[in-house]
Amino acid sequence: MDGVTLRRDGHVTEIVLDRPEALNALSTAMARRLAEVCAEVAADAGVRSVVLSAAGEKAFCVGADLKERNAMTDEELMAQRPVFRAAFGGVLNLPQPVVAAVHGYALGGGCEFALSADLIVADETAVFGLPEVSVGLVPGSGGTQLALRRLGAGKAADLVLTGRRLGVEEALDFGLADRKVPAGAARDEALAIAGVIAQNSPVAVRAAKRALRQGDGVGLQAGLDLEENAWRTAAFSPDRREGIAAFNEKRKPDWPS
Template identity: 40%
Template sequence: MDNSLKYIIYEKKNNIAIITVNRPEVLNAINNQLLSELDYTVNVAEEDDDIRAIIITGSGEKAFMAGGDIAAMKEMSLMEGERFVYAGHTFLNKLENSRKTVIAALNGYTLGGGLEIALACDLRVADENVQLGLPEVTIGLYPGWGGTQRLARLVGTGVAKQLVFTGERITANEAKQLGIVNKVVSSGQVLEESLALANRILKNSPIAVMQAKKAINNGIEISLEKALVLEAEAWLVNFATEDRVEGMRAFVDKEKPNYKGR
C-alpha cells in the first residue's frame, strides 16, 4: 500500500476494503490526483484475494463526492479535458467489472462525477439526508463519466433525460423510488448498514456471486436470447466448483456452508 496517499483512506475490515474519499474541505470534489488514488486503491483491493467486497464512501458529513473539482476543470485545456474524461471512464469501467462486490455508501452530496461513480458500483446505500443529481448542464457541461448511459440503463431514458436535462437534485427517498439507490438508512448509519449488507453477501459462495454479477452486467447489453445462453454457460462454470458441492451438501445436512472460493 502506498503510504503517500493524500486524498484516500484505505482500511481492511476482515474481508471488506473500505475506501474513504478524504477531501472534505471541498466536499470531496474529484481532481486528477483523487481519481488516480481511487484507481490505485481499487487495484489494491482487486488484487487482494482476502478482499471480497469493497465499500466506497466519503469523509465528513456533507458529501460522498460533490462532483468534479470545477476550479481545476475550469483551467483544463481540451487535451487535459480529454485525458480527464477517459481516465474517469477507465476507472469506472474497472469499478463496474470488479471481481468483488462494490457498494457505494452515500453520506451527503452525491453529485456529478460522484453520482457517476456510485452508478458504477453494484449497490448503493444512502443516508436519509443525501441529495443526488447530475448538475453538469448548469455549468455548460453534461455527464461524461457514464452518467448518460448507466443512469438510462438503470431507470429508463425518460427519467434519465429529466435528471440530466434539468440538472435538478433529488432526495435519497426519491432516488429509492426511482431505483437509483437500493436502501435508505437513518442519518449516521450508512457505513454500518453498508458493512452489514456486505457481510450478508459474504456469507454466500464468492464464485456464485461473481458469476451472477458477470451474467447481469454482460447480459443487459445483449438480446435476451443471447443473454440466456450467457447465463447458462456461467451457471455451468459455477456448477463445476467445490463451493457449489459444499453449498448443496450443507443445505441437505442442515449445516452452515464453508465456502473456499474454489
Template identity: 40%
Template sequence: MPESGVIFETRETIGMVHLNNPKRANALSKFLVQDLADTVNKLKGATHLSAVIFTGGKSKAFCAGADLKERQTMSEDEIIEYVSFLRKTFAEIASLPMPTIAAIKGMALGGGCELALACDFRVMEEDAFIGLTEVSWGIIPGAGGTQRLPQLVGVGKAKQLIFTAEKLSGKQAYEIGLVEEICENGKAELKALKIAELIAENSLHSVRLAKRAVDSFDQTQMETGLQVEWDCYKKTIHHPDRLEGLAAFKEKRKPNYSNNKLKI
C-alpha cells in the same frame, strides 16, 4: 493537500474505500482520482474480498463531483486527459469481480453521482442529494452517467434528470429506483456494511460468477454508448459555454449561456 486521496481498510472479507478530500467535499481532484485508480487496480486481484463499499470517509459528502476550482487551471488537453482517466477508473470499478456498494451521504453530484452509478448498488441517506448536474456547468456527464442512469430509472426519467440537472433527495432517488436502499442520516455506511455482510455469508465463487453473468447483459450496447458519450463530451471542451460555466462557478452566479449561438 492530504497525504492520500483514498483510505482503504478491510473488515474481515469486506473492503472499505474511503474518499479522502474532506476540505473539498471529496471533489474529484487529480490526486484523488489517481489514488482511487491505484486502489481499484489492487482490488482487481483481491480474491479474498466478498464485497467492497465506497464511502465519503471523513467528509460530510459522498462526492461533490468535479473539482471546478482545479478545472479552471487546466488546459483543454489536460481536461480531456483527466476525464479520460476518470472514465477509465469508473469503468474499472464497474468491472470489479466482487459486488460493490456506494454508501451515499451529504451529496453525490456530477462525477460523484457517476461514481455511485458505477457501483452495483447504492445506499443513500434520506436527506442526501444526488444528481447529474453537468449541463448546468456547460458540459455533459462524461464518466458513464448517460449510459448507466437509464439502466436504473429508464430512458425518459434519465433524460429528464440529465436535461434539468435536477438534484434528488434520498427518498426521491429511492422511489424511482436510482438507489436501492435509503436509511437515516449518518447510517449509510452501517447499512452498506449490513448488506455486504449478507453477501459475505454466501459462496464468494458463486456471487462473483453471478455478477459476471448479470453484467454480460447487453455489454456491447454499453460499450458503444460509452464511446458516443465520450465523443459528445469532448465537443463541450471547446465550446464557450464550458468557460462560462466555470466563470459562473468562480463568481458564484448563474451562468449566462450562449443559447442563441447553438452549434453542435
C-alpha cells in the same frame, strides 16, 4: 493518501473517498489513486464484497474538482481524461459486488460513482444529481449510460437534461437508491449488506454479478445464455460441492475459493 483510504475487515473491503475538506471532489491525484486502489482490490481473491463510502458529513462526492479544472487548458483537460476514465472504470469493473453508502451530496461524478455500484444505500441527507449540462458539460463518467440502464429512458432524460437534484425519497421512487436509512447510517447498512454478500460463495457471487451486468440490455436468449455460463462456472466449482455438503451437514460453508 491522495484522497482515497482503503480499509479491510475480513472479506469485506471499504474504499473511502477521503477528501472531506473539498466535499470529496475528485482531483487528478485522487482519481489516479482510486484507479490504483480498485486494481489492487480487483486482483485480491480474498475480497468478496466492497463498500464505497465517503469521509466527512456533508458530501459523498460533488464530482470533479472544478477549481482544479478552472485553471486547465484544453490540452490539460484532455490529459486528465484517461485518468478519470480509469478511476470510474475501476469502480464499475470491480468483479466483486459493490455497495455504495451515500450521504449528503452525490452530484456529477459522485452520482456516477453511486451508479457504478451494484446496490445504493442512501441516508436521509442524500441528494443526487447530474448537473453537468448546467456548466456546459455532459455526464462523462458513465452517467448517461448507467442512468439509462438503471432508470429507463424517461427518468434518465429527466435527470440528465434538467440537471436537477433529487432528495432521497424521489431517488427511491426513481430507482436511483435501493435502500433508505436514517441520517448517518448509510455506511453501517452498506457494511452489513456487504457482510451478508461475503458469506456467500465467492465463485457464485462473481458469476452472478457478471450475468447481471452483461445481461443488461441484451435480448432474452442472449441473457439466458449468459446465465447458463454463470451457472456452469458456479456449478462445476469446488464452491458448489462445499455449499451442498454444508447444507446437508447443517453447518456454515467453508468456501475453498
